[in-house]
Amino acid sequence: xxxxxxxxxxxxxxxxxxxxxxxxxxxxxxxxxxxxxxxxxxxxxxxxxxxxxxxxxxxxxxxxxxxxxxxxxxxxxxxxxxxxxxxxxxxxxxxxxxxxxx
Numbered sequence: 856x857x858x859x860x861x862x863x864x865x866x867x868x869x870x871x872x873x874x875x876x877x878x879x880x881x882x883x884x885x886x887x888x889x890x891x892x893x894x895x896x897x898x899x900x901x902x903x904x905x906x907x908x909x910x911x912x913x914x915x916x917x918x919x920x921x922x923x924x925x926x927x928x929x930x931x932x933x934x935x936x937x938x939x940x941x942x943x944x945x946x947x948x949x950x951x952x953x954x955x956x957x
Contacts (some may be wrong), residue, residue: 903951
């Protein structure tokens with residue numbers, strides 16, 4: 856179980872660093888026309904996603920370790936972590952849409 860949590864955490868952290876350098880990794884951004892890309896604050900959006908993805912990676916690992924210390928079984932940890940990650944992503948989707956007018 857620890858390996859899957861480490862893998863998810865490291866993938867999120869790695870993509871957090873990559874999205875800052877390569878903003879075309881942002882879903883839907885690479886399909887926009889040049890004029891539509893100019894309307895979006897690319898640096899701000901990339902920075903926002905970088906902080907979000909790195910934070911989620913660290914949060915996922917921290918939550919796993921905390922729940923493991925509290926003797927929660929592995930299946931429950933998987934469900935809790937998945938629910939937390941999905942909830943945070945949905946909330947931040949609305950924040951990004953409002954902030955960057957996507």
